[in-house]
Amino acid sequence: MTAIAQSTTPRTSRSVPRFRLGGVGMSALSLTLGVLAWELVGRVFALPFFPPFTVVVGTLMEMIGRGDIVGNLAVSLSNLVAGFTISLVIGIVVGTAMGRYWRVRAALGVYVYALLTAPSLVFAPIFFSIFGAGQGSIIAVVVMYSTFVMIINTASAVQNVPAAMLEMGRSYGASEWQLVTRVIVPAALPTMLAGIRLGMGRAVLGMINGEMFIAVTGLGRLVTQAGKSFDGAAVLAVLIVIIVVALGAVGLVQMVDRALTGWVPDTSKEKS
Amino acid sequence: MIEINQLTKTFTSQDGTPVHALGGVDLTVNDNEFLTLLGPSGCGKTTMLKMIAGLQGWDGGTITIDGKAVTGPGPDRSMVFQNFALLPWATVMDNVCFGLRLRGTERRAREERAQELIEMVGLSGFESKRPGELSGGMQQRVGIARALAVDPQILLMDEPFGAVDEQTRRLLQEELLSIWERNRLTVVFVTHSMEEAVLLGDRVVLMSARPGQISEIVEVPLARPRSSDVGGLERSREYTEITAHLWDQLRSMHSEHRAVEAVR
Amino acid sequence: MTSLTHEPERSARPAMLNRLDSPLTYQILTFALFAIGWQIYGTFFGGLLVPTFTETVAALVPTLVSAEFWEAFVVSNQALVLGFAAAVAIGVPTGIVLGRFRTLERLSNVYLNILLVTPMAAIIPLLVMSVGFGLLSRVILVTLFAVVMIIVNVRAGIRQVDPSLIQMARTFGAGEAQIWREILLPGALPSIMTGIRLGLGRAVTGMVIVELLMVSLALGGLILEYRGSFNGPALYAVIVAIIAEALVLISAAQWLERRIAPWAPSAGKARS
Numbered sequence: 035m036t037a038i039a040q041s042t043t044p045r046t047s048r049s050v051p052r053f054r055l056g057g058v059g060m061s062a063l064s065l066t067l068g069v070l071a072w073e074l075v076g077r078v079f080a081l082p083f084f085p086p087f088t089v090v091v092g093t094l095m096e097m098i099g100r101g102d103i104v105g106n107l108a109v110s111l112s113n114l115v116a117g118f119t120i121s122l123v124i125g126i127v128v129g130t131a132m133g134r135y136w137r138v139r140a141a142l143g144v145y146v147y148a149l150l151t152a153p154s155l156v157f158a159p160i161f162f163s164i165f166g167a168g169q170g171s172i173i174a175v176v177v178m179y180s181t182f183v184m185i186i187n188t189a190s191a192v193q194n195v196p197a198a199m200l201e202m203g204r205s206y207g208a209s210e211w212q213l214v215t216r217v218i219v220p221a222a223l224p225t226m227l228a229g230i231r232l233g234m235g236r237a238v239l240g241m242i243n244g245e246m247f248i249a250v251t252g253l254g255r256l257v258t259q260a261g262k263s264f265d266g267a268a269v270l271a272v273l274i275v276i277i278v279v280a281l282g283a284v285g286l287v288q289m290v291d292r293a294l295t296g297w298v299p300d301t302s303k304e305k306s
Numbered sequence: 307m308i309e310i311n312q313l314t315k316t317f318t319s320q321d322g323t324p325v326h327a328l329g330g331v332d333l334t335v336n337d338n339e340f341l342t343l344l345g346p347s348g349c350g351k352t353t354m355l356k357m358i359a360g361l362q363g364w365d366g367g368t369i370t371i372d373g374k375a376v377t378g379p380g381p382d383r384s385m386v387f388q389n390f391a392l393l394p395w396a397t398v399m400d401n402v403c404f405g406l407r408l409r410g411t412e413r414r415a416r417e418e419r420a421q422e423l424i425e426m427v428g429l430s431g432f433e434s435k436r437p438g439e440l441s442g443g444m445q446q447r448v449g450i451a452r453a454l455a456v457d458p459q460i461l462l463m464d465e466p467f468g469a470v471d472e473q474t475r476r477l478l479q480e481e482l483l484s485i486w487e488r489n490r491l492t493v494v495f496v497t498h499s500m501e502e503a504v505l506l507g508d509r510v511v512l513m514s515a516r517p518g519q520i521s522e523i524v525e526v527p528l529a530r531p532r533s534s535d536v537g538g539l540e541r542s543r544e545y546t547e548i549t550a551h552l553w554d555q556l557r558s559m560h561s562e563h564r565a566v567e568a569v570r
Numbered sequence: 571m572t573s574l575t576h577e578p579e580r581s582a583r584p585a586m587l588n589r590l591d592s593p594l595t596y597q598i599l600t601f602a603l604f605a606i607g608w609q610i611y612g613t614f615f616g617g618l619l620v621p622t623f624t625e626t627v628a629a630l631v632p633t634l635v636s637a638e639f640w641e642a643f644v645v646s647n648q649a650l651v652l653g654f655a656a657a658v659a660i661g662v663p664t665g666i667v668l669g670r671f672r673t674l675e676r677l678s679n680v681y682l683n684i685l686l687v688t689p690m691a692a693i694i695p696l697l698v699m700s701v702g703f704g705l706l707s708r709v710i711l712v713t714l715f716a717v718v719m720i721i722v723n724v725r726a727g728i729r730q731v732d733p734s735l736i737q738m739a740r741t742f743g744a745g746e747a748q749i750w751r752e753i754l755l756p757g758a759l760p761s762i763m764t765g766i767r768l769g770l771g772r773a774v775t776g777m778v779i780v781e782l783l784m785v786s787l788a789l790g791g792l793i794l795e796y797r798g799s800f801n802g803p804a805l806y807a808v809i810v811a812i813i814a815e816a817l818v819l820i821s822a823a824q825w826l827e828r829r830i831a832p833w834a835p836s837a838g839k840a841r842s
Contacts, residue, residue: 061680068681083699140593141600151820152813153775155782159793159805163619235687242689246783254692258783261695269695273688280687361737379741391738394833395756405742408752436833456742 083266094271110252117176118237129188150182172244179240180233187229191222227291238280308335313367329517342507350518384453388465390445392437399433405456423451443474463495483533621802629803645788653712654773661717665724685718715776716769727761760834767823
């Protein structure tokens, strides 16, 4: 007999074999329930700003048919890719330098933290005044959004590489360049990638917010336009596209992460 | 007296295969006895301790204490944890008071009692420090003081000195002995160190893994009190013989285990 | 870490140079370079909307004493205070419930993940359509920005409480209520405070975004107004003021976090 009531901690409940939905199954169930609730609320209350799911999907198909989505999506993605690539390069180079050399850390640390903390969109008017109302400004906003979180994560990853590993490298006569490229960056990679994932998430935010502020191109402008013509279904349709882009972008980074850091034991990996 | 009868427990591992943690264990722990449980990892010694503590359920068999079946934690038992399990936000004083507070002891009385125990484990002056400011050895002294503060009859210790360095470990062993020589509680002490098991225990229960079973119970004939001359004991013939015998047993368990692995 | 910093070489030089070779020096040096670069850019390439550094500093003083600025400041912060308070009031209990009940957590997980990466700004058109341009819609947006961050951190805090502490309490006969009061809530407090701090950062972002993208009023309105009238120095001064407010608020939250949970292992890890 089991004399003691199972405790609330997950540890003991593991001993009871029980049917369990996997993470994917649970998400699918949850999303299905959500969509059903959405449809129901949309039908029953008939609010202009909250049309039922089927209407939104219909509108989305229509917009795709008219060619509204594809063109704007391509522009948005090009903003995202350009901005993210620039951020990635800056993030890795500056972050590694900050983690490795205390003078660089002293020179930049406070400012990087400040810029990470500050609401990034307030810089949009500045970019607007420098680059004008075009893609350049939007890309600059994306860079503003995503660079600093990558710098900080890279810096702390590099700084936390165990001293013993560096001593090992030096004992085999590694030069500074070899030390950075062969020991430090690979050892720091898991934490760096966590930062890169956060950076990608923020890049998507920057893309949409930038496009909404400098409303000339992209999905952001499409949302603003639909809002101005009080077309709730169109707003939600574009929102769905945006969510898919956001999840896809972050998922892509996660895939790269998994491919590159297969050697890290699961237990020490940060849970997302 | 703790009586354990035909205790069995099977876990299901994550890939679905059953793991026999305990396969029918019989054991009696006498009052005022210091019993040490020794065995390789996976032999179920910690699992069994947690069952006695009332923290963990089992599949078959019984555990009784003075004739009453164990159905959960009780005021007659308290436990000392391997990772100390101190509240990081509470001071040393509040940590030692913790059990008394849960049981509704009034503030003045529990602080007086805690103060006694803090002095007993040699932490006077550290009352208002937090665990993060203490060394591992000092943290476990807090853990021991907390367990003793509630006046248990049985002290359950789960590899309490496994996470501290060798020198601290020896000091803590001596201190535990001298505390025990004064209060003579019933102690069940889990360890993976043969030396520790022999030095502390009246009897050493040697367990083997898969399924977890008692393979031998060894009486330790070393005279008490032991705390005054630990070094002398360790050079004695009895001590050397028992540890050598235990090592023989453990080594054969390991080579058997390796053979099993190879067959798989 | 010391092996990374190359400290030993410092001792070989004269004392005077050593004293100059300090973090503060590099910090100031960076700022000076930035100011000089800005000054040169503003003077030679600036055009109408890009003032020089000195012009901006000069414009800061009259801006900060003008009634117009403070009126805008009050209006902006009204939405911030109300929205952030609502986010804490909703987010903390929700996070606790999700941290405690596994099934709810698994059902909600997919939505929280979506909300974390979705650009909230894109629902601004829906907000306008449903509740108009008033205070309420600004408050709602600020709440939406902050609440997800708070929920996610509180949930993680509850789930990360060391299970051996719960076992320990149970050996002393603690019941469910005592485990909550004595172990789970204090154990989760550092994460709750982190969630509140990160949520505050997002709330400030929400405040700025709503004013820049939805309703041109208050501080965001001032930015757009100065941009329209090509008043570069005042435009930049307002931006500097907003950044300063954000930094002051976040620093205050960080200080509070350290005061309330001083045992936590390093408050202030970037995760946003």
